[in-house]
Amino acid sequence: MPGDSRRVRGPEESQSPLLYAVPAQLPVGRTGRGAGEPRAVFVRAGLLSHAAGSAYIEAGGTKVLCAVSGPREWGGAGGERRGRLLCDLRWAPFSRAGAWSSSAASSRQAGLLLQESLEASLRLERYPRAELAVWALVLEDRGSALPAAVSCASLALADAGVEMYDLVVGAGLSRGAEGEELRLDPDDSEEEAGATMYLSLLPALNQVSGLLCSGEWEGDTSVAAVRMCMEGCQRLYPVLQQSLVKATKRKIPAPQPQSG
Amino acid sequence: MAAGFKTVEPLEYYRKFLKQNCRPDGRELSEFRTTTINVGSITTADGSALVKLGNCTVMCGIKAEFTNPPIDAPNKGYIVPNVDLTPLCSSRFRPGPPGEEAQVASQFIADVIDNSQIIQKEDLCIAKGKLAWVLHCDLICLDYDGNLLDACVIALVAALRNVRLPSVQISEDTGLAQVQLSSKSPLNILKSPVSTSFAVFDDTYIIVDPTDEEETLATGLLSIVTDEDGKLCTMRKPGGSALSPERLQDCISRAVSRHKEVQTLLDEVLLSVKTQ
Amino acid sequence: MASVVLSEAEKVYILHGVQDDLRTDGRGCEDYRGIEVETDVVSNTTGSARVKIGHTDVLVGVKAEMGTPKLEHPKEGYLEFFVDCSANATPEFEGRGGEELGTEIANMLYKIFDNKSSMDRESLCILPGEHCWVLYVDVLLLECGGNLFDTISIAVKSALFNTRIPKVRVLEDDEGSKEIELSDDPYDCMRLNVEHVPCIVTLSRIGHRHVVDATLQEEACSLASLLISVTSKGTLTCMRKIGKGSLDPESIFEMIETGKRVAKFLHLSLQNVLSQEESLGKKRHKIGFLR
Numbered sequence: 001m002p003g004d005s006r007r008v009r010g011p012e013e014s015q016s017p018l019l020y021a022v023p024a025q026l027p028v029g030r031t032g033r034g035a036g037e038p039r040a041v042f043v044r045a046g047l048l049s050h051a052a053g054s055a056y057i058e059a060g061g062t063k064v065l066c067a068v069s070g071p072r073e074w075g076g077a078g079g080e081r082r083g084r085l086l087c088d089l090r091w092a093p094f095s096r097a098g099a100w101s102s103s104a105a106s107s108r109q110a111g112l113l114l115q116e117s118l119e120a121s122l123r124l125e126r127y128p129r130a131e132l133a134v135w136a137l138v139l140e141d142r143g144s145a146l147p148a149a150v151s152c153a154s155l156a157l158a159d160a161g162v163e164m165y166d167l168v169v170g171a172g173l174s175r176g177a178e179g180e181e182l183r184l185d186p187d188d189s190e191e192e193a194g195a196t197m198y199l200s201l202l203p204a205l206n207q208v209s210g211l212l213c214s215g216e217w218e219g220d221t222s223v224a225a226v227r228m229c230m231e232g233c234q235r236l237y238p239v240l241q242q243s244l245v246k247a248t249k250r251k252i253p254a255p256q257p258q259s260g
Numbered sequence: 261m262a263a264g265f266k267t268v269e270p271l272e273y274y275r276k277f278l279k280q281n282c283r284p285d286g287r288e289l290s291e292f293r294t295t296t297i298n299v300g301s302i303t304t305a306d307g308s309a310l311v312k313l314g315n316c317t318v319m320c321g322i323k324a325e326f327t328n329p330p331i332d333a334p335n336k337g338y339i340v341p342n343v344d345l346t347p348l349c350s351s352r353f354r355p356g357p358p359g360e361e362a363q364v365a366s367q368f369i370a371d372v373i374d375n376s377q378i379i380q381k382e383d384l385c386i387a388k389g390k391l392a393w394v395l396h397c398d399l400i401c402l403d404y405d406g407n408l409l410d411a412c413v414i415a416l417v418a419a420l421r422n423v424r425l426p427s428v429q430i431s432e433d434t435g436l437a438q439v440q441l442s443s444k445s446p447l448n449i450l451k452s453p454v455s456t457s458f459a460v461f462d463d464t465y466i467i468v469d470p471t472d473e474e475e476t477l478a479t480g481l482l483s484i485v486t487d488e489d490g491k492l493c494t495m496r497k498p499g500g501s502a503l504s505p506e507r508l509q510d511c512i513s514r515a516v517s518r519h520k521e522v523q524t525l526l527d528e529v530l531l532s533v534k535t536q
Numbered sequence: 537m538a539s540v541v542l543s544e545a546e547k548v549y550i551l552h553g554v555q556d557d558l559r560t561d562g563r564g565c566e567d568y569r570g571i572e573v574e575t576d577v578v579s580n581t582t583g584s585a586r587v588k589i590g591h592t593d594v595l596v597g598v599k600a601e602m603g604t605p606k607l608e609h610p611k612e613g614y615l616e617f618f619v620d621c622s623a624n625a626t627p628e629f630e631g632r633g634g635e636e637l638g639t640e641i642a643n644m645l646y647k648i649f650d651n652k653s654s655m656d657r658e659s660l661c662i663l664p665g666e667h668c669w670v671l672y673v674d675v676l677l678l679e680c681g682g683n684l685f686d687t688i689s690i691a692v693k694s695a696l697f698n699t700r701i702p703k704v705r706v707l708e709d710d711e712g713s714k715e716i717e718l719s720d721d722p723y724d725c726m727r728l729n730v731e732h733v734p735c736i737v738t739l740s741r742i743g744h745r746h747v748v749d750a751t752l753q754e755e756a757c758s759l760a761s762l763l764i765s766v767t768s769k770g771t772l773t774c775m776r777k778i779g780k781g782s783l784d785p786e787s788i789f790e791m792i793e794t795g796k797r798v799a800k801f802l803h804l805s806l807q808n809v810l811s812q813e814e815s816l817g818k819k820r821h822k823i824g825f826l827r
Contacts, residue, residue, distance in 0.1 A: 006358045008370045010340035014325035014394045017426060021439040048403045049315035050350050050472075061303055065402060069351045088347070088355060093398045094305035094321030100396045108636075109643050120760075120782035135348040137400070139319065140302045195651070197775075207782035211762070214647045217772035223789050230785060 016099035038185035038232055043239055045159040046247035053160025057152040061142030066152040067135045068160040074131035083127030087115040089136045089149055096141050097188055110146055117150050117200040117210030123163040143187035144172035150200045155240050159247055166202040167240055168209055171232035173197045173225050182225055184232045199229035203237040271477055278465045292469045297529045299422045307423030311415040315405035320415035322397045322423050329385055329392040337384020337392035341369040343399045350404035369412055372485050376453040376493040383448050387430050406472040409483050413455040421530055423447050451487045454522045456515035458482040460501040484515040542756045550757050554742045566798055568749045573809055574823055575698035583699025587691035591681025594688050596695040603670040613660025613668035617645040619675040626680050648765040648774040653732050663706050682751040685763055689736035697810050700725035734765040734773045735802055737795040746791050748798050762791045766799035
């Protein structure tokens with residue numbers, strides 16, 4: 001294998017020490033919060049100095065940072081009159097509890113989901129032949145990173161002043177392997193067990209812009225899960241709005257009363 | 261008016277300030293931006309630190325893993341730094357494999373580690389010729405605003421001092437490693453190097469801790485890495501304006517005094533984490 | 537993805553038709569086009585099937601090979617999916633054009649099999665922790681005429697139904713060393729239980745209604761679709777929204793209902809066709825590609 005001269009060389013292979021550890025007893029069921037209760041969030045918009053728009057979300061241990069660049073000119077293919085949205089979602093190499101994964105594994109699939117979820121909210125026809133780029137980075141993944149990234153990216157787009165119909169809010173949900181209980185905003189250990197769902201919502205318009213679930217969903221559990229996710233989105237919405245207002249106030253100070 | 265002047269004649273704009281011994285952001289020539297250090301915020305990493313120099317933000321996360329020791333040095337482990345400059349931190353960077361600046365920064369950090377002997381690589385060996393630690397040190401720039409190298413070195417040292425490794429025994433029956441997550445110990449940090457960067461304007465003015473704007477306008481750059489004994493570890497001066505030995509000596513003295521500032525701050529931050 | 541360009545008038549025509557439950561080819565909103573299924577079409581695979589729905593044409597081959605089980609599931613075999621978007625299907629797939637769609641479909645297939653009930657993976661295990669069967673499922677897109685996902689999932693299910701894995705036995709001698717012995721009789725085969733293998737139903741939102749099995753023209757009129765993978769018992773194993781638009785929550789619930797209803801019927805007819813074809817045995821008149 002030819003060496004990669006662009007990086008400092010390390011060993012070819014390495015293994016996580018967790019593989020050799022005595023497995024700790026995982027606590028069964030969640031403690032400290034109810035099934036429909038999301039973790040505490042911290043949201044801040046407009047914190048990066050150079051990006052057109054930016055946002056940071058911390059939900060439990062999950063930390064996501066997002067920057068928006070553009071609109072900048074893009075060649076444009078054929079007769080496409082709308083602008084285009086580019087989404088890149090990466091996990092930092094140290095962001096997961098398990099093994100180290102080299103060179104900020106960019107997940108193509110997650111980027112595509114992010115793009116589909118955001119596209120419905122943007123007025124891309126107002127940016128003909130231009131490109132908007134969203135760069136999201138998961139610094140720490142303690143579960144529900146994708147929904148957090150969607151909310152964060154949407155907030156960053158709003159902070160950048162991109163024309164949009166509504167903010168997009170993401171929510172995650174999981175269901176244990178045996179227990180039928182649905183759990184909103186799962187952490188990483190809850191995410192591993194059984195079925196998971198991800199949903200993104202435009203809360204003011206009540207439109208679902210993204211949906212993905214896997215695992216087994218018997219009978220009407222999927223409908224109940226969708227409803228629960230939507231409630232989770234609605235709960236997060238005012239928090240995002242407030243931080244957006246705060247960021248805008250910071251950017252544009254209130255007019256001083258004219259003296260004299 | 262000033263904003264227009266700045267856009268049209270950025271260099272002239274700067275000269276006006278430098279003549280008065282100050283900078284557009286209000287700093288003196290030898291004044292650093294506010295330095296903030298946050299340690300251990302990433303719990304998925306074995307050690308982590310977030311460092312801010314004004315707007316310039318660098319996050320360092322260290323993950324320790326098992327590997328085979330290198331064949332030519334069976335009693336050593338690895339420490340692998342990698343600096344990542346993504347489009348997130350500045351629109352000048354493109355996605356994909358590391359660009360020129362990221363490669364230079366990675367190599368600089370690797371040199372600092374080697375030259376300053378932060379830790380002895382022998383300490384990372386668990387069983388000679390069989391098992392060793394590899395420390396993956398990933399430095400990700402979150403907001404790019406000049407003086408990347410200083411921020412990276414502080415972040416690296418802070419994160420290394422934050423690392424806690426689980427104890428490992430080699431089982432005699434199976435020859436496999438047994439990891440005890442309940443007992444963790446810090447690394448043996450021998451030195452803590454600190455980098456101090458300067459920018460030269462018009463071959464005359466020397467300023468410390470340049471911002472992104474200052475770096476692009478400067479005629480020369482200089483980075484000096486010193487350790488706590490005031491010894492030089494690494495020096496980097498990629499071309500540009502020539503400097504007289506006297507002026508270089510001035511820079512080194514500033515670097516030595518900067519080391520003390522950073523060291524005090526680091527000790528304070530790490531102590532506050534411990535007492536929590 | 538393969539797409540056609542429609543004028544506004546054409547779109548309105550399709551939209552109005554769908555509103556009145558009458559599509560351009562005479563179907564109702566919940567009707568599939570005629571589905572042609574033929575299994576055992578490629579002789580050097582362990583199992584194969586070719587499925588045509590309208591102009592969409594898909595060939596699936598399954599190859600069983602011995603491998604080592606994954607570390608986290610030592611008692612199970614596993615499936616690997618690969619989707620090849622041939623440049624024959626549409627000019628857009630030329631060069632590397634089809635790669636992205638190929639990985640997307642493959643990822644979707646991994647997702648719908650990512651649970652315990654879709655497939656009994658433990659039956660693929662030969663020796664826990666050491667040997668298992670790995671099923672390489674290769675999908676080849678021959679032609680795209682809309683509704684790719686459904687066609688592929690039907691073809692995958694048919695190919696798995698057709699799969700016959702040679703029987704192996706594990707012999708253990710006195711010293712505890714193990715040996716794997718392949719049965720001498722080539723007809724001594726193991727079959728897979730495909731009863732719970734899910735099928736994907738794609739529901740495309742057009743106007744205020746949704747249609748199943750959309751043609752390329754109808755796909756061009758739809759801004760958002762919902763993919764639902766359902767087992768014969770009516771259990772959802774995967775659901776995904778695709779497309780640029782968004783969906784009303786109420787319509788999602790309606791789509792889930794429709795999807796389940798349509799899938800139940802689809803599974804039933806597919807199972808009938810497959811067992812009917814098999815009952816013909818060697819007398820079956822093979823059609824293959826010469827038609």
